[in-house]
Each structure stands twice: as C-alpha cells, then as structure tokens.
Amino acid sequence: MTSSADALLAAHAATAEAVAALLHPHAEVVLHDLASGRIAGIWNALSGRRPGMESLVDDVPGDGRVFGPYEKTAGDGRRLKSVTAVLADPAGLFCINLDVSQFDAAARLLSAFSGAAAPRPPSLFAGDWREEINTALHGWLRERGLTVPALKRGDRVALVAALDARGLFLTRNAVDHLAGLLGASRASIYNYLAAARRSNQKDRTP
Structure with a gap:
C-alpha cells in the first residue's frame, strides 16, 4: 500500500466503515487513491474488488464536489444508486454504491398487492x-x-x-x-x- 493510500485511510477509513456498517449489507463503500490510481480501501465489497486493484477512474474534476446520486449496474445486473465525493489532501474519491435492486423488487410486490386488478363490479x-x-x-x-x-x-x-x-x-x-x-x-x-x-x-x- 502506498503512503498516499495510507494517508487516505487514516483520514477517511473510520467514516467509510461507519457508512458501510449503517447500510450493510446493501451498500459498498470505496476509497480511491488518486495518486496511485488504485483502491485504498473497500467495505461490503459487492463488486468483488479488493484494495490495491486499479481504480479505473478517468479525469476527476476539482476537489470538494459531490456527484450523484447516479445509476450504475453491478456485474450480476443489479441496479446500483451511487454517489461520489471528491477528496483533497490526500486526493481521493469517497464512493457509496447502494444496491437498490431489492427495493425495486419490494416496490413491485407492494404495487401488485395495492393496485386494483380489475374495476369494481357495479352490480x-x-x-x-x-x-x-x-x-x-x-x-x-x-x-x-x-x-x-x-x-x-x-x-x-x-x-x-x-x-x-x-x-x-x-x-x-x-x-x-x-x-x-x-x-x-x-x-x-x-x-x-x-x-x-x-x-x-x-x-x-x-
């Protein structure tokens, strides 16, 4: 692990762990080290990624910005709702990927039960x-x-x-x-x- 990744973890690992614990098992939290271009830490790894793997992140806008919520798709097809915060000193990304596929299923189930299947018989x-x-x-x-x-x-x-x-x-x-x-x-x-x-x-x- 690089020194930049260590610094990133020292600054933000506790916050990442707290968010992951609150949303477990429905959310993955990822810390990307922009200096090395690799994942510094990951919690509730829904994507199968591990610390040290390439982040595969392209050009990153200025720090202090929050992007999302936006949609992503997991490898198994699950729909994810994600948000990313750009961090500074050390430079990094704080990402939360929330699995909303179970909420979609629950919404369909509730709709099936609450929706009227047919008009009320007037007679x-x-x-x-x-x-x-x-x-x-x-x-x-x-x-x-x-x-x-x-x-x-x-x-x-x-x-x-x-x-x-x-x-x-x-x-x-x-x-x-x-x-x-x-x-x-x-x-x-x-x-x-x-x-x-x-x-x-x-x-x-x-």
Missing part, C-alpha cells in the same frame, strides 16, 4: 351508499390538496354541496355517516347542508 356495490360517500369525500379532498382536520367552515359547506349535487343525502343515514367521517355533529352537517342549498338557490335565482 355488487350499487347499493353501497357508504362507499359512495367515502369515495366522493376523499376524491374531493385529493383534488384540492386538503385533509379533514384542515377543513374550515367554508370548505365543509362546499364539500357538502358537492355531495348533495351527487344525490348522496337521499339515503336516510347519510348525514350520520358523514358526521362520523368529519368528526362533526349531525346538527353541523345539517347546517352545512342548509347553507349549501341556500347558496345553490341564490345561484339559480335570475
């Missing part, structure tokens, strides 16, 4: 007025980037007006159900509904 749920209110409520919230706790009175009146326009208060227990969803009283929902209908009536008045 089975035609009478499910609770589901209709749930869907309409949360669709209205998503469109406006709102949450139930953040709703002010004006928002609640507008929401009730939208539900009323869809005929969702024709069901006997709809007010009770919506009151439970909003954490409001039945009286409050009736007040919002009355306000919404008064406003709608004014809009229709020539």
